[in-house]
Amino acid sequence: MKMVRKKVPKATINRLPLYLRGLVNFYSKGERVVSSTRLAELIGTNSAQVRKDLSFLGEFGIRGIGYEIEKLIEELSQFLGLAQAKKVIVVGVGRLGSALLGYNGFKERGFEIVAGFDVDPSKIGKEMNGVNIYKMDSLRKIVKKIGVDIGIITTPAQKAQEVAEKLVEAGVKSILNFAPVSIEVSDKIPVRNVDLSVEFQILSYYLSKGEKSIIKRGNEKRFGEGGKPSIK
Amino acid sequence: MKMVRKKVPKATINRLPLYLRGLVNFYSKGERVVSSTRLAELIGTNSAQVRKDLSFLGEFGIRGIGYEIEKLIEELSQFLGLAQAKKVIVVGVGRLGSALLGYNGFKERGFEIVAGFDVDPSKIGKEMNGVNIYKMDSLRKIVKKIGVDIGIITTPAQKAQEVAEKLVEAGVKSILNFAPVSIEVSDKIPVRNVDLSVEFQILSYYLSKGEKSIIKRGNEKRFGEGGKPSIK
DNA sequence: CCAGGCAAGTTAACTCTTTCACAAAGATTA
DNA sequence: TAATCTTTGTGAAAGAGTTAACTTGCCTGG
Numbered sequence: 405m406k407m408v409r410k411k412v413p414k415a416t417i418n419r420l421p422l423y424l425r426g427l428v429n430f431y432s433k434g435e436r437v438v439s440s441t442r443l444a445e446l447i448g449t450n451s452a453q454v455r456k457d458l459s460f461l462g463e464f465g466i467r468g469i470g471y472e473i474e475k476l477i478e479e480l481s482q483f484l485g486l487a488q489a490k491k492v493i494v495v496g497v498g499r500l501g502s503a504l505l506g507y508n509g510f511k512e513r514g515f516e517i518v519a520g521f522d523v524d525p526s527k528i529g530k531e532m533n534g535v536n537i538y539k540m541d542s543l544r545k546i547v548k549k550i551g552v553d554i555g556i557i558t559t560p561a562q563k564a565q566e567v568a569e570k571l572v573e574a575g576v577k578s579i580l581n582f583a584p585v586s587i588e589v590s591d592k593i594p595v596r597n598v599d600l601s602v603e604f605q606i607l608s609y610y611l612s613k614g615e616k617s618i619i620k621r622g623n624e625k626r627f628g629e630g631g632k633p634s635i636k
Numbered sequence: 637m638k639m640v641r642k643k644v645p646k647a648t649i650n651r652l653p654l655y656l657r658g659l660v661n662f663y664s665k666g667e668r669v670v671s672s673t674r675l676a677e678l679i680g681t682n683s684a685q686v687r688k689d690l691s692f693l694g695e696f697g698i699r700g701i702g703y704e705i706e707k708l709i710e711e712l713s714q715f716l717g718l719a720q721a722k723k724v725i726v727v728g729v730g731r732l733g734s735a736l737l738g739y740n741g742f743k744e745r746g747f748e749i750v751a752g753f754d755v756d757p758s759k760i761g762k763e764m765n766g767v768n769i770y771k772m773d774s775l776r777k778i779v780k781k782i783g784v785d786i787g788i789i790t791t792p793a794q795k796a797q798e799v800a801e802k803l804v805e806a807g808v809k810s811i812l813n814f815a816p817v818s819i820e821v822s823d824k825i826p827v828r829n830v831d832l833s834v835e836f837q838i839l840s841y842y843l844s845k846g847e848k849s850i851i852k853r854g855n856e857k858r859f860g861e862g863g864k865p866s867i868k
Numbered sequence: 869c870c871a872g873g874c875a876a877g878t879t880a881a882c883t884c885t886t887t888c889a890c891a892a893a894g895a896t897t898a
Numbered sequence: 899t900a901a902t903c904t905t906t907g908t909g910a911a912a913g914a915g916t917t918a919a920c921t922t923g924c925c926t927g928g
Contacts, residue, residue, distance in 0.1 A: 417838060417841055418838060420841075421831075421833070421834040421837035421838060422818070422831075422834060425816060425817070425831070425833070425834070426818070429793075429817070446818060447818055448818060448820075483841070484837050484838075484840050484841045484844070485841055485843060485844025485845070486837065486840055490836070490840060490843075492836075499734070499735040499738045499739060500735045500739065502731070502735070503731040503732045503734070503735035504832070506731045507731060507732065507832075509816060509832075509833055510832075510833065513833050513836070513837070515833075515836050553840075553843060554836065554839060554840075554843070577843055578839050578842065578843045580835060580836065580839060584657060584741060585657070585661070586654070586658075586678060586679055586680060588680075594839055594842035594843060596835055596838065596839055598830070598832075598835055599653075599654075599657070600736070600739070600741075600742075600830070601653070601657070601741055601742065602653040602654060602657070603828055603830055604722070604724075604742065604745070604747050604786065604812065605652075605653035605656070605716050605718065605745070606649060606653060606716075606828065607786060607810050607812060607826055607828055608717045608718055608722060608785075608786075609652075609715070609717055610810065610826035611717055611785060611786075611809055611810050611826060612716075612717030613717075
């Protein structure tokens with residue numbers, strides 16, 4: 405029975421959205437209660453982990469029964485700050501950027517893309533999937549006017565850092581960077597980097613790891629970025 | 637002078653592609669040597685971490701100087717199994733799938749998209765960004781013929797599990813899943829799940845907590861169940 | 869109301885990862 | 899050659915995260 409919530413580990417934070425996703429799925433199938441074991445299978449971990457993770461948020465399971473799905477969804481949404489919708493802009497509406505503009509899953513989950521920005525004159529002033537595309541010069545004005553929670557960077561790598569700075573300067577509150585480069589901004593602004601090539605390369609390692617798992621050594625001669633908090 | 641079986645930590649594996657990315661970038665700018673401190677800044681960690689990570693692969697720094705970039709790129713590429721090109725297919729060429737088809741960065745990094753698959757008759761038989769789109773029924777035949785290292789799933793969530801099973805059955809060696817659902821296949825097949833909504837939600841948490849910034853990438857890999865990839 | 873079953877909550881052991889701090893070794897200077 | 903400087907490589911300590919195993923509490927059947 406704890407009133408004071410201890411600090412929630414980062415590893416736990418990373419799993420909470422996965423629980424949420426699974427719970428919503430279960431709920432839509434008519435289920436109303438779920439056990440830690442069932443939730444664990446869903447995301448590939450074990451039941452102790454699930455109980456531990458959820459215990460950081462409070463006690464809302466029923467011993468002998470499990471967790472009431474609806475209640476747990478509510479608690480997780482609350483905890484993750486999903487209670488109110490988030491406004492999102494996309495800078496760089498090339499292939500990936502426009503794919504994001506068109507993905508309905510975000511809106512369903514409370515992330516509304518309110519504007520796109522690009523430097524290509526042939527895109528500026530157009531509308532893509534119901535979202536207006538503006539020139540970069542308008543960034544500041546538009547952000548000030550509507551308030552933006554998340555700025556997505558889908559520009560080429562060379563432009564990413566510059567864009568990140570413009571976003572911060574304009575007042576965007578957090579950044580999701582898809583450009584294959586690490587960006588560095590004030591450590592007050594949460595930044596997440598998602599590099600798809602990196603995912604491929606990690607997979608490549610596990611693909612070939614049979615031979616790679618034995619290493620010979622020694623017979624001759626092996627986020628706001630910038631030295632701030634390192635997170636996995 | 638030791639010949640040791642030493643397990644490379646997963647956390648290290650996840651960082652190696654980031655070092656590689658930075659090194660390639662430095663090299664293209666004409667630099668030839670880099671220190672652990674410099675590499676650390678690049679990915680937002682500290683020099684001890686970098687040295688430790690690299691020490692798992694061998695000793696190829698020069699004390700008093702740093703690391704020879706070209707050599708380090710070579711070693712990392714070798715270690716990550718990037719020495720030979722990987723063949724990739726994309727199942728589901730909707731918005732995200734076709735964005736991936738068109739991204740040149742993959743080919744540059746040795747990941748060649750050799751075919752796309754879809755169920756939509758209006759796409760089948762067409763070519764998108766130089767890649768032929770086939771019907772799902774052809775999956776097995778084509779995979780058998782050309783050999784496929786990585787299968788990307790960019791279908792709707794409801795189809796993802798079924799597609800994953802077809803991929804495995806056809807002989808695809810690893811899977812990168814973008815559908816917002818966890819897929820479960822044989823433990824022998826490495827799987828990585830990338831859910832963009834999850835990234836948004838994690839960001840949402842840090843946003844609402846007004847907490848210090850996050851940095852790195854999300855995450856964890858899953859291998860079927862509770863992660864089997866370690867060799868003891 | 870009690871006994872038995874079941875699953876959450878919790879503690880502590882354990883494992884994994886990061887960081888510290890220093891010895892080792894190549895480079896440079898005198 | 900020796901002294902000094904610099905940066906790697908590493909063992910050990912510290913810190914995070916995971917898992918096992920135990921305790922608590924709810925529910926059901928008798």
